[in-house]
Amino acid sequence: xxxxxxxxxxxxxRNPELVEPPAADDDLIERRLIxxxxxxxxxxxxxxxxxxxxxxxxxxxxxxxxxxxxxRRFLS
Amino acid sequence: MIEGIDxxxxxxxxxxxxxxxxxxxxGARFLTDHFSAAERRQLEAVANGRLETLxxxxxxxxxxxxxLAPEDQMVPWRDIEVLAQGGxxxxxxxxxxxxxxxxxxxxxxxxxxxxxxxLWAVAVAVGVFGSPGRDTKGWDR
Numbered sequence: 001x002x003x004x005x006x007x008x009x010x011x012x013x014r015n016p017e018l019v020e021p022p023a024a025d026d027d028l029i030e031r032r033l034i035x036x037x038x039x040x041x042x043x044x045x046x047x048x049x050x051x052x053x054x055x056x057x058x059x060x061x062x063x064x065x066x067x068x069x070x071x072r073r074f075l076s
Numbered sequence: 077m078i079e080g081i082d083x084x085x086x087x088x089x090x091x092x093x094x095x096x097x098x099x100x101x102x103g104a105r106f107l108t109d110h111f112s113a114a115e116r117r118q119l120e121a122v123a124n125g126r127l128e129t130l131x132x133x134x135x136x137x138x139x140x141x142x143x144l145a146p147e148d149q150m151v152p153w154r155d156i157e158v159l160a161q162g163g164x165x166x167x168x169x170x171x172x173x174x175x176x177x178x179x180x181x182x183x184x185x186x187x188x189x190x191x192x193x194x195l196w197a198v199a200v201a202v203g204v205f206g207s208p209g210r211d212t213k214g215w216d217r
Contacts, residue, residue, distance in 0.1 A: 036138055037094050040110070040153075044102055056152045057173075 003049045003075045007067055010045055014038055024068040029061065039064070050074050082182075082205040086143030090135040090197045096127050110134075110153040118160055128197055132190035133158045133166075135199030140168055140186065143201040144177050151177060158188065165189055168201070182206045 008021040011033050018033075028034050034042055042064075043054050054074070063073040098106055107116055115133065122129045137156040144151065155174035160166050166188050170178050178186075186203040 036141075037090070037098070037134075040106070041098055041101070044105075056150060056154075060150055061148045 004067060004071055006049060007045075007070060010042070011067075022067060024071075025066050027065055028067070029065055034064065046070070046074055084143050084145075084203050084205060086139040086141065086145075086201040086203075088135040088138035088142060088199050090131045090138070090199075092128050092131045092192065092195050092197060095131040095134060099127065099130070110137075112154070112157045114159055115157055125192070128192040131197035132192050132199055135197050136166065136168065136188050136190050136201065139199040139201040140170075140174070140188065140203075143186070143203050144174065144181055144183070146177055149173060149177060158190075 004024075011028070012018055012021055015033050022028060022031065022033060026033075047054055052074070059073070063069055107119070111119070111133070119126055119130055119133070134153070136158040137153045140156050141151045151173050155170060155172035157169040157171070158166050159169070168186055168188050182205045184204045184206050186201055188199060188201050190197065190199045192198070
């Protein structure tokens with residue numbers, strides 16, 4: 001399973017009402033698929049996926065806005 | 077509303093179960109990443125209802141962030157220290173991005189109130205705002 005698929009699985013697990021995974025450019029924050037508490041856990045998950053620590057001082061909201069933005073910022 | 081005084085409110089409701097789940101999964105790292113040493117000491121001293129207290133503190137940080145209404149900026153919980161004050165309402169001390177945003181917004185003072193019951197904790201932050209850099213500390217009590 002690649003990183004993007006694992007991110008989509010993570011989102012689906014936490015949003016059981018979803019019938020299909022979000023598209024790569026769907027706004028995850030606008031759709032409230034990752035709220036503030038989930039975000040804390042998501043950062044740890046992202047660190048596990050990328051093997052790198054996420055420095056909060058160097059990121060902004062847009063880095064987490066979509067699966068594609070996450071892939072570009074943290075997994076490329 | 078009192079003319080010339082800008083009061084803004086933030087509120088947050090936290091599921092104690094969700095905080096419990098994060099603590100169980102992430103353990104000590106969750107606490108050290110998001111809570112200061114002073115906050116952790118206070119939490120360790122809570123004999124009963126530590127997870128409820130922790131949930132309330134998370135709620136207070138989130139309520140304060142909502143009150144400050146960041147746009148595209150991330151405000152880490154670590155930048156908002158929420159400490160009990162011996163029987164009085166808890167107080168918040170801001171640093172880093174939270175302090176910068178508060179300065180930019182013209183925050184003069186902030187009061188926080190936290191409550192929890194059963195599976196839920198709730199927190200409210202009420203801030204008095206003036207012009208950026210303006211001292212409004214005398215307005216809040």
